[in-house]
Amino acid sequence: MDFIWLMVALVGIVIAVSIVFAVLAKVRMAKSLAARGVRVSRQLWRVNLKKIFKLSNLIFAIVFIFFLIYAVMLLFPVVWGFLSSLKSGGIHGEYFHNMFGLPTEWKFSNYVQAFETISDSGISFVGMFWNSTWFALGSAWITMEFTAAFAYVLNKYKFRGRAFLYGIALFMVSVPIGASMVSTYRLIYDLNLDNSMLILVTAANVYGMNLILTYAYWTNISWTYAEAAQMDGAGFYYTYFKIMRPQVLPLMFTLGLLAFITKWNDYMSPLLYLPDMPTLATGLYRFRSIAERKFDYPSLYAGMFICLLPILIIFAIFSDRLLGKVSMGGIKG
């Protein structure tokens, strides 16, 4: 019986949303007609059941409801986590006794406490923040600089072995074969790249999807600029750094941002290669068990939100760029 009522309720919601969509479509049409100076007749507002129960409208209504539920499901843990970060911790704290409600006392001091108490391998929260910063920023910058220059040379200059080098790139993207995890692990330890900033040199290994994308981007950038500069006496490096590289900066920036976010959130590489230099991601992962023992979840959540903050700021500022609006450079005509 409950199931039947649930189904009836769902159908009702779908129809209601469908009606809202039909009305919205009419409002849009009325606005569009009014903008063109056409008088909107009463007939437009007449209820048309055929339109409300149109297949497209019903499908849109169902998808809309699914999107809404999924969006709420995605946001819920984040909002809940944020509110929990402002409650008091401990076994008798508000976190356990008022899980759903707003905090009775907004304890912003949890954020200060997170700064003071969260540590790993003797590294403080600030130290972990610094480790995350150089690891993410350094990796992203090195990767993008080397990838852009490598793709530029492959795309714009003719030399022996050029097709072979690009062929390797295509092969590596399509056939995911390479060193096993243990082989890379041993190499990094044998080369003494572990537990030091030297780990960043591995970011200069440019082969991957980014190289293919950057190569394609260079194809769309005219060589005319470089030719003109070279006629005026510009050398190889001047042409690249002053004339060509600025044109590929939008793509470098976008791919660099994505690389930064990936590295900032990466917990596996620091766990494997930087065990004594924990980043925020690894530090919080290890601190989790301590927080669980002390029932100090609010401080843990506060630490997580501090870790999340730089990414949220970057996302807020550059969301358009991250969501695909990359402008293309080049000469028209």
Added chain:
Amino acid sequence: MNTEINGVGVTKDYLRENKIRRVKELCCIWSVLIIPLIMLAIFWVYGTIQSIPIAFEHRNELTGEVSYDFYNFRYLFGDFTTTGRVLLESLKNSLLYWGLGFFIITPLSYLMAYFLFKKIPGYKIYRYIFFFPQIVSSVILSSFFLYLVGNNGLIKQAFGSDLLLLRNSDTAMLTMLFYNFYFGLCANLLYWLSAFARLPDEVLEAGKIDGCNVLQEFIYIALPCTWSFLATMLMLMVTGILSSGGATLLLTGGGYGTYDLPYYEYLLTTSGAEGISERMSQGLAGCLGLVKGVIVLPVAILINHFVNKIEAVEF
């Protein structure tokens, strides 16, 4: 005039200068290429070659002496050892993760991207919300999830249920799959959105004039136009079949039947696998990596062959 190039007489000096310029240019070119190529040589070429002897490496438990034989292969696939059982469990779970991604998440996210492309009401906000899990660290997402379903978690508090979803062999793997679905549904959304963004307006407009509803437009216009991209992505996903895994380290640590192949390889690499001595562990990790590579290589080459045969729709 000493010689002719394309019917134009040039001096020896000009040729020499040209040669010097070309040599300089080549030096500059290789100065850019050299560091990435060294990295490629070390971490890909040498690393890949090095993977082979590691797979056959057998350290004596007592003396630590290294010999090369098939011991790791025999040990890893031994039916009656704990390792064998964990390996089978890992393989089964990796296939489950892959199946979820291939058959459910990918088609669903493709459809979701289509409706976002069709500008469903609120599509701008949805786009941001759906992208959100991609920018948040797995450590944070898994912690939120853990405290929702785990001991003292929100679900327990709200429904009073004693069932700990991640601490029960019957429900742990299902919960892990749900986690992958929950936060991984929109992982490829941007790819699909960029594919739909290339659909020509005039074709969509023509479909609308002919009375296409949203379903017909999807089946007869959007799907055929983006098919080559979708098929390529699906085929490339097949090559990742043995690398599929979930947030095992972050959620269960492999307990309650949730081992997967990448996590098991990680444990062997860091000598953290239960019941396996430190001296043997890395040899077994190398062996597992090599077996995975040997299985995936022919599959990848075959897939590559098919991908090259897919004809892109011209529009």
